[in-house]
Amino acid sequence: xxxxxxxKDLILENTGALTPAERLLADxxxxxxxxxxxxxxxxLAEAAGVSTxxxxxxxxxxxxxxxxxxxxxxxxxxxxxxxxxxLKRERWPENRGDSPAFRDFAEAAFNNLNRTIERxxxxxxxxxxxxxxxxxxPVYLIGGRITRSxxxxxxxxxxxxxxxxxxxxxxxNVWPQYLLDMDERSVLVVFDIRRYERDMATLxxxxxxxxxxxxxxxxxxGSPIGKHADHVVNxxxxxxxxxxxxxxxxxxxxxxxxxxxxxxxxxARERIEQLEDLFQSTRTFRRLP
Amino acid sequence: xxxxxxxKDLILENTGALTPAERLLADxxxxxxxxxxxxxxxxLAEAAGVSTxxxxxxxxxxxxxxxxxxxxxxxxxxxxxxxxxxLKRERWPENRGDSPAFRDFAEAAFNNLNRTIERxxxxxxxxxxxxxxxxxxPVYLIGGRITRSxxxxxxxxxxxxxxxxxxxxxxxNVWPQYLLDMDERSVLVVFDIRRYERDMATLxxxxxxxxxxxxxxxxxxGSPIGKHADHVVNxxxxxxxxxxxxxxxxxxxxxxxxxxxxxxxxxARERIEQLEDLFQSTRTFRRLP
DNA sequence: GGCAACCTGTAAAGATCGTTTCAGAGTAAC
DNA sequence: GTTACTCTGAAACGATCTTTACAGGTTGCC
Numbered sequence: 249x250x251x252x253x254x255x256k257d258l259i260l261e262n263t264g265a266l267t268p269a270e271r272l273l274a275d276x277x278x279x280x281x282x283x284x285x286x287x288x289x290x291x292l293a294e295a296a297g298v299s300t301x302x303x304x305x306x307x308x309x310x311x312x313x314x315x316x317x318x319x320x321x322x323x324x325x326x327x328x329x330x331x332x333x334x335l336k337r338e339r340w341p342e343n344r345g346d347s348p349a350f351r352d353f354a355e356a357a358f359n360n361l362n363r364t365i366e367r368x369x370x371x372x373x374x375x376x377x378x379x380x381x382x383x384x385x386p387v388y389l390i391g392g393r394i395t396r397s398x399x400x401x402x403x404x405x406x407x408x409x410x411x412x413x414x415x416x417x418x419x420x421n422v423w424p425q426y427l428l429d430m431d432e433r434s435v436l437v438v439f440d441i442r443r444y445e446r447d448m449a450t451l452x453x454x455x456x457x458x459x460x461x462x463x464x465x466x467x468x469x470g471s472p473i474g475k476h477a478d479h480v481v482n483x484x485x486x487x488x489x490x491x492x493x494x495x496x497x498x499x500x501x502x503x504x505x506x507x508x509x510x511x512x513x514x515x516a517r518e519r520i521e522q523l524e525d526l527f528q529s530t531r532t533f534r535r536l537p
Numbered sequence: 538x539x540x541x542x543x544x545k546d547l548i549l550e551n552t553g554a555l556t557p558a559e560r561l562l563a564d565x566x567x568x569x570x571x572x573x574x575x576x577x578x579x580x581l582a583e584a585a586g587v588s589t590x591x592x593x594x595x596x597x598x599x600x601x602x603x604x605x606x607x608x609x610x611x612x613x614x615x616x617x618x619x620x621x622x623x624l625k626r627e628r629w630p631e632n633r634g635d636s637p638a639f640r641d642f643a644e645a646a647f648n649n650l651n652r653t654i655e656r657x658x659x660x661x662x663x664x665x666x667x668x669x670x671x672x673x674x675p676v677y678l679i680g681g682r683i684t685r686s687x688x689x690x691x692x693x694x695x696x697x698x699x700x701x702x703x704x705x706x707x708x709x710n711v712w713p714q715y716l717l718d719m720d721e722r723s724v725l726v727v728f729d730i731r732r733y734e735r736d737m738a739t740l741x742x743x744x745x746x747x748x749x750x751x752x753x754x755x756x757x758x759g760s761p762i763g764k765h766a767d768h769v770v771n772x773x774x775x776x777x778x779x780x781x782x783x784x785x786x787x788x789x790x791x792x793x794x795x796x797x798x799x800x801x802x803x804x805a806r807e808r809i810e811q812l813e814d815l816f817q818s819t820r821t822f823r824r825l826p
Numbered sequence: 827g828g829c830a831a832c833c834t835g836t837a838a839a840g841a842t843c844g845t846t847t848c849a850g851a852g853t854a855a856c
Numbered sequence: 857g858t859t860a861c862t863c864t865g866a867a868a869c870g871a872t873c874t875t876t877a878c879a880g881g882t883t884g885c886c
Contacts, residue, residue, distance in 0.1 A: 267863060283616040286575050289844060299865040304845065315844060326615065327572040334629050335647040338655070345659040349799060353792045354654055358647075363568065365643055367549070370634040397693060401686035405780060468567075469560040474553055482552070484568075489795035490809065491694060498784055503642045506778035510638065520779065556833060577873060588835045593875065604874065 432459030
């Protein structure tokens, strides 16, 4: 397997052509590679026991413009090393006519999902699953202009798995009516990504005052609702588009649905069976494949 | 096994206490951790889109004397990481308390996305994008019981990018009214995954009779509507859950939105700007981060 | 609607850095 | 012993960086 040629190789290949002081420096670099090279030139020189011009000279000898360029290269290498995702996009098949735009979009989406999972605290996921599994707690959901579909998706599935789930209307003027019913047992699930919506922040504040728990799905920067929320899920949303991607939010939502269903399996199965019967009688649906 | 507390944890723990600009910065740091923090403060600030004092302030907020000390800590961490053998840096870090169920779910979801992209013919994607970009063609969208959120999502974005987009109501008894307006220029986008819905099949047949184009988003097995559809996207939907995952459908939908927007960029931008102004006048939204 | 508190960037100061210059030390050849 | 050459670091330089001070802008509260 081919490893990309990195600065380390450059140094090793040129050991023969190095002067004594340069070798001291090369040794210092390799013994704490690549981080040693990411300090200031002064500190690196001191650590290696040489002078700063020696450092510049070595950088030049390796083919760089100066120490700065040498360091930039090192930094890029380090960055690439750290960026190994846990779940990978498979290799793109050769000779596919995919537009580069599509590829970029897919890559970005995979990245977002990875980083979202990475950033998600397992305890947070557990806590949210526990809240949503507790049927003694009525659940209310609300989404914003863009995220209303996400709210709807979670609502749609939660409603099948458990009772007492309500999707709040889009129009804020009817929210007070829902607020009336919320108390410290209630759970409000809010979806709010950038272009954070004032109305929802107000709703969250009022909900909190009534003692309800708040679960927030937001972007990497975080909606101001975070101040009131008990549990926050930060999803990465940036893609090469004018719009944000809510794919990562959906992933977590779907995983939550699966988890909640598992936790209350017996009750859920009964509900689902009843639902099956109801659909059966309406003949609206075709048989399962 | 406990992982030593590192700066990353410090940032994550304090996200709640961060100001908007600081969050931008935190995101930049986390998105290329830890190497992003090893640049000069100027470059880091630029990359994050904030000013240098903001960087200093964040470093202080995290408990460091200043940026330099912050960076030194980061460098030590990076050095320690690199000194560990490669094998130790596992994909799914052992120390994460994720439930195995969550891990399985995530892996299945990634698999679905990979296989969906693999199976998607680039020409199909192109054709659909072309259809949706053509404003001479009115677009109608309809989703099923589960996929209605996906239809809504696509509708929501398409409506911003172009005129003449309609989301059909859930209740089939009003569909005939929409049918009246459909002709050979029209495009019907149908979302139908298993437990394929009879009513939608009927709707698709009737639509086809009127000469309209039909785009179908379905699962790996294929809805019977495929018979009438001009373009079919097969998304993999199986996950370890009683429910199907529509994540792959969403990925393609999002990519389509981006593509359509690119194709009619000039017109789309104008629409978006107008929309911005409209939102500006209602003070419902907060400033962009 | 007005006031206080907070947030954030501009600009300037002072520190550090990267680079260059230059002179001295070392070495090999004759 | 002299000469020519290479190697090396001290010192000085502008450039860049980190930090600080300050002021404009926004938000939240009464």
